[in-house]
Amino acid sequence: MKPVDPEDLHSLSPAELRALLHDWSIWARATQLPPDDPRSSNHLTPNTPNPHWEYWLALAGRGWGKTRTGAEQVLRWVRNGYRRIGIIAPTSADTRDVATEGESGILTVAHPRERPLYEPSKRRLTFPNGAIATLFSAEEPERLRGPQHDAIWMDEMAGWQYPQETWDMAMFGLRLGIHPQVFISTTPKPIPLIRSLIIRAQKEPEKVVLTTGSTYENRANLAKTFFTQVAQYEGTRLGDQELHAKIIDPRESGIIRPNWFKLFPASTPLPKFEIILQSYDTAFTEKTQDRKTKDPDPSACTTWGVFLIPPSIRLLYSIPNHIQYAVLLLDGWSDHLSYPNLREKVQKEYRDSYYGPKGDERRADVVLIEDKGSGISLRQDLALAVPVRPYNPGRADKVQRLHAVSNLPCQGVVFIPESRHTKGKPPDWADVVIDQVCSFPLVEHDDIVDTFSQALQFLKDQGWLVIDAPEEEDDDYVSTTTRTNPYAR
Secondary structure (H helix, E strand, C coil), X not given: CCCCCHHHHHCCCHHHHHHHHCCHHHHCCHHHCXXXXXXXXXXXXXXXXXCCCCEEEEEXXXXXXXXXXXXXXXXXXXXXXXXXXXXXXXXXXXXXXXXXXXXXXXXXXXXXXXCCEEEHHHCEEECCCCCEEEEEECCCHHHHCCCCECEEEEECHHHCCXXXXXXXXXXXXXXXXXXXXXXXXXXXXXXXXXXXXXXXXXXXXXXXEEEEECHHHHHHHCCHHHHHHHHHHCCCHHHHHHCCCCCCCHHHCCCCCHHHCEEECCCCCCCCEEEEEEEEECCCCHHHECCCCCCECCEEEEEEEEEECCHHHHHHHCCCCCCCEEEEEEEEEEECCCCCHHHHHHHHHHHHCCECCCCCCECCCEEEEECCCHHHHHHHHHCCCCCEEEECCCCCCHHHHHHHHCHHHHCCCEEXXXXXXXXXXXXXXXXXXXXXXXXXXCCCCCHHHHHHHHHHHHHHHCCCCCCCCCCCCCCCCCCCCCCCCCCCC
């Protein structure tokens, strides 16, 4: 911002002085100006005016000035002739208390001559020139099904309850005017929608403009004590995300970490499995269907083999002597299957899939299906053809269930196979499993996660996976406990 000469201010009338307070071009930082402003600066093309932009994504830390930038962009659209503007925030309260009435909201920053008429009951702002801005909550994406817009401000997208559904409904209504535009302001989280927009900005910078910013850029306008308080978060994942607007790899921000899984070398022969377990998460009812397509949510299965840890693997990963058994991921898939296709799939997977070392291959000993919802009827249909075992997760939610088994991969007793084609990497199907498990809860679907936590909890309950050390640790300790497989045929 160019400094203002105090002498120049004396020559201005009271009305002109008041106008200065509302002149965003004076007060804004270069990163807060729209891409078509000659003074703007963004992540990929700094100080290069882009009059053709369609999407402007501002990923910035807390207190950067995202709300003020969004409010000013709405006012700019109104001045430039845009007539129907949508404003979407995480909740209805956010559209009212932050985007509209907040300290940096539209009613606060607008010049008195531009200030709109606000009708809370109609969720509507009507500007003096006739332009209308309508308020929407991301909790109700269906409300966007009918309205049409030529511009949309999407605030705090990372906090939306239904990000993809809300985005889709908004895009179908973005059909007015000559050059529709969308401004997205949010503190980043690695949700799929934001990740896809970042990729688009890299591939199509003329259409999708990416601006990034740190909380510290707006330090002059924030309380000094605030920075004392947030100093404790510096150097942490949360601080990087919330203060410096860094996109954290979702696989590194979940309950389970990717580096906890151990690669079972492709060069090492498969061990003899003590028990082979198939774990299912099922979905085929109207209550378990995709909100957009109405298709069934994915059903998923992961297959696991428990093995006595061989000396070579124990040495390779420095596994303590008191840990006897580990588990290896043998297969994993998810698919949208209606009934009876799902039943037929389960039967086929059991009948045609054999696991284990050459010469000792066999079918699964246990097929684990959750004892609730759609799983009950499936289990009843399969009882005579498949060795089905019901599993009751109790009242624990998905997060609690995953936390309950997180100590197993953390202690290095959960293995994934090494690809026979790419050394040091899992095969593609196994990488999909790890990606969903490690990205939870920041994933669109969690079907594979459910099979994972269900399988490990079952094996834990049955005593196959134990990580507690003896009270008196002995380096030469070797367990003499012999386990038998009650499910062996």
